[in-house]
Amino acid sequence: MNFYLDNENLSFYLHHPDMEQVVSVKEKNFAEAGKHPEAPADTNEAIQQYDTIMRLLGDIAGDVIAPNAESVDHEGPQLVDGRIEYARGTRQNLDALVQSGLYGMTLERQYNGLNFPRVAAVMAAEIIARADVGFATIWGLQDCADTIQQFANEELKNKYLPRIYQGATCSMDLTEPDAGSDLQSVRLKATWDEASNCWRLNGVKRFITNGDADLHLVLARSEEGTNDGRGLSYFVFDKADGGMKVRRIENKMGIKGSPTAELQFTNAPCQIVGERRLGLIKYVMSLMNGARLGVGAQSIGLCECACREAEAYAASREQFGHTIDKFVAVQDLLRQMRARTNGARSLMYETARYVDLAVSSKPASRVADILTPLVKFNASEFANRCAYDCIQVHGGSGFMKEYACERLYRDARILSIYEGTSQLQVVAAMKGIASGAYLKQIEAYDAKVSASEGLTDDMCRMQSLLRKATDGYRRLYELVSSEGTTSERFEHSTRALTEVLSNIIMAYLLLLDAIRATDEQRVRFLDSADYFVCESIGDVNKHLAIYEN
């Protein structure tokens, strides 16, 4: 089974019209063409390359990772003499991906990377997550290499980046017992060792995903006497250099194949990434935005898997003389699952395109910043809903361990928690709400729809409803911000505002997808767009009713 070829939405987003610009930015106007044997000469060739590699990844996801998911969930990793041993299936997954040269796909070619844009990286993460979300966390952590590529000096880049291609695994060591969401409280100490000409780490990190990785990016307090974010720097630690021991592996509810560890650093030698004091405020924030998009991709992969599990079950389970997918109540569930999956996916690839364009454009960077929390927030919440509904479609059987849906349900739960909880995503969205940046983006989408040719009556109806929903959002915003955007009243309403504007944005994006889709695809996109149109109208009216009274 190929997890890329059997999902035509993926190719649809790979061939989005804005990809021309994405490719051009990533390839720096094809500067390497003819100079490097793998560099593409034009947009078509680049997209053809992404397509070829996604096919390969789709094969590995479908034929190796997905069949291993169940045994990995049962077996889990083991702690042996202070080191983590992956489950047998996890090892196989890693071997297949490393042997296929897929590690480091976003790195520049000089480091054996494929120089792929974020859009392709996010797609790879979605495909892998559909096969096994737990494994997708291990895979996704190679994004640490992007931080090294972006901020470290040449010496570190040359030392560490080629190892990613060879399969060096990564971890991002931020959390500590007293520093979870509040990373400013990180206490793990970094001290300069003049004699050895390196930094030394001492302290404990907790809840570290893939904690026994080969390469670690560690947030540590380099400035003695400080107690805020400005005293923190970012370090790269190589496990081969010694000084780090795994104290325990957590016994988790889900993503059991992904080892979550407590680490003890004792005089562990390391090197600083970039400049002192910028660890949290610049580098982690940059890494975190990437990681949030990554969790979005994990969530959408899980949604896709849940949809397929539910659809397959509903098409085979007979009750009252019919398969249950003939019953409207089940159809509604399946339709909502599909709509949420499609909406979150459209939003994610839109955001990924802006992240790619952000490299050379300030306005694109601003849009990427406001859309990223929406991706993380919606996709992870939808993943939980889809996993819940997937069990619902399975009925009593879904409550038994025999079906994959129970694993999906457990795996989904972390998605709205790690890399910033849903609540923190709402906080992150506040800035864009208060500045009107989201509204500006919605207006741009509306103008794009208006400028499109061949709008059907149905599309015009949806656009007009979305304009009403947007007006409702404006009124709601005025009502809740009447005491200022720092007031408690405003803070209480930010989740509602975030939900309403997310639904409007996803509806517009799906409408735009429908406009450029083939006839067959159009029906599905419009159906999903219609779901979000109804959600946004319903939600905004509900909240208006509450705040107006």
Next chain:
Amino acid sequence: MFNIVVLAKQVPDTHNVGADAMNADGTVNRAALPTVFNPEDLKALEMALRVKDQMNDARVTVVTMGPPRAAEIIKDAMSRGADDGFVLSDARFAGADTLATSYAISQAVKQLGKVDLIMGGRQAIDGDTAQVGPQVAEKLELPQITYAEELVAIDQNSITISRRLERGTEIVKAKLPALVTVTSAANDCRFPNAHRLIRQSKMEVRMINADSINADMERLGLKGSPTKVKRIENVVLAHKESVVLQPTDAALNDLSATLIKEHIL
């Protein structure tokens, strides 16, 4: 240099045969069939790549015969780790049976200079003859090991193979050069490598014509093929009827009685 040649074939994907797979006149409608790398040839490629992994200085060349489109499997093989490959493609090769095919292939292999090991799948899923490998060995006067399941050992002068037989396995050692045909029980082929895939996409596969293999034209293609296909039938295996039995002793007794009466039991 230790030279390994892998014989491969692009075949119709018999797992995906649709209703339009046959023409009205009983011939195969190739245009309607997706093509794949013959599965046992992929297994042979993997075994060859494992030999390469174990030898210091080995090189894998993949040889196929077919229309220009067969270049796809050469690219596929090279993206999985083969070093080189070419397609024997010429109208004069067309219509070849196993005799003419093995002649053309053996002539092509002779042009390659020193070859230490030839590997191929046991048989192709379209013809199921399992003849081409052994015939190539005969024509090149090489020892042959058929039904290979596992590579046991390899050195510059010999190869040791575990063969899959009907009731067990047999370990066989042969002097090199030799020819080995590999069964479906062998290891799956490794996945392609992303970087190689991208490089292959920019590369042209070499096409070799009948003039380049020092062949007797009378022994090629249809002319060199004593086999004549009279007719191909489309056989669809399907249940004609089925009976649902109640899980009772009486129903089972009835079934036994019927089966005995119809001389099935």
